[in-house]
Amino acid sequence: MNDILDPPAERDLPPARAARMRADLHQTLRGRPTRSVRLRLAAATVAVLLAGVGVAATLEGEPGAGGAQVLAMGRAELSGSLLRAARQCLTWTKGGDSSLTLDDLAVAVERGDRAMVLFMSDAGYLTCEVTRQGGGEPSGGSSHERWPRSDWLPGPVQRLLLTSSEPRGGDVAVSGRVSARVHRLVLDHGDGRTTTARISRGAFGLVTHARPVTGRAELVSYDAAGGELDRRPLFRPSDRFDHCYATPSGEVIYGPAGTDCRPAERWTR
Structure with a gap:
């Protein structure tokens, strides 16, 4: 089962609170088109990859701040x-x-x-x-x-x-x-x-x-x-x-x- 909707560090939360958080997340996303969720996840993945490239190539500065x-x-x-x-x-x-x-x-x-x-x-x-x-x-x-x-x-x-x-x-x-x-x-x-x-x-x-x-x-x-x-x-x-x-x-x-x-x-x- 996909656990992407599980709240972070759930094992440290009281069971009742964890259940409420999971229910709230499901309720928030219920009824949204599956495609839009996938697009947002894909965009987040690209952002993470680009951040990784920047860390590997840049010394004491960010790309765009006068050049990597x-x-x-x-x-x-x-x-x-x-x-x-x-x-x-x-x-x-x-x-x-x-x-x-x-x-x-x-x-x-x-x-x-x-x-x-x-x-x-x-x-x-x-x-x-x-x-x-x-x-x-x-x-x-x-x-x-x-x-x-x-x-x-x-x-x-x-x-x-x-x-x-x-x-x-x-x-x-x-x-x-x-x-x-x-x-x-x-x-x-x-x-x-x-x-x-x-x-x-x-x-x-x-x-x-x-x-x-x-x-x-x-x-x-x-x-x-x-x-x-x-x-x-x-x-x-x-x-x-x-x-x-x-x-x-x-x-x-x-x-x-x-x-x-x-x-x-x-x-x-």
């Missing part, structure tokens, strides 16, 4: 539009010294007509911002750089790309590399709120929307036990450090020598 935001970690997760943006990025650098391919894609972020992609290899990285409005020709820019030493990081975290909707604030998209010690990476907005980054194969990415950050924002990394590993200002230039970072042999990889050197950490993919 999608974060992909690797080629296998790319949407059609992100795939086009990634290919455009590679096209812009074709003929240069970049040997990166789609298989090297680490992080891709999309919101509306704007996409950011980051490729990483053992040799270096390539990042692009691609905007395609109204089906016209894409615009944007790209940059690529070789690692000073591809297998070492300046501590547990290295930020590679930061875009923001305002100078030193607003909504941001951030990506970069992390060492194997980093179990969790959080963006502290500087006002008590946080956004957790997604980590995959030594890369991380995060996007904020309708949750602006302040100039005091920091990237904070944690180990598997929940202990804090590192805390560094988000808006500080990525090549500026308070300390130098050196390998176990004493070779300085990042920062000026003699500035209270700390251990560089290995990067694995």
Whole structure:
């Protein structure tokens, strides 16, 4: 028997009250055409399915609020539009010294007509911002750089790309590399709120929307036990450090020598 008309949590109601509720529901629907009931149920099903799609595709925002935001970690997760943006990025650098391919894609972020992609290899990285409005020709820019030493990081975290909707604030998209010690990476907005980054194969990415950050924002990394590993200002230039970072042999990889050197950490993919 179809139990769609049973009141919710009926087992917790007194039997007499449950019976009255069931009778009221039947009385309300009695005499209505069966077709109209089926149409309403079908519409409700479609609404649930659409809500499920929105949850899967949207990060910290709803579709229509400036465009759905999608974060992909690797080629296998790319949407059609992100795939086009990634290919455009590679096209812009074709003929240069970049040997990166789609298989090297680490992080891709999309919101509306704007996409950011980051490729990483053992040799270096390539990042692009691609905007395609109204089906016209894409615009944007790209940059690529070789690692000073591809297998070492300046501590547990290295930020590679930061875009923001305002100078030193607003909504941001951030990506970069992390060492194997980093179990969790959080963006502290500087006002008590946080956004957790997604980590995959030594890369991380995060996007904020309708949750602006302040100039005091920091990237904070944690180990598997929940202990804090590192805390560094988000808006500080990525090549500026308070300390130098050196390998176990004493070779300085990042920062000026003699500035209270700390251990560089290995990067694995």
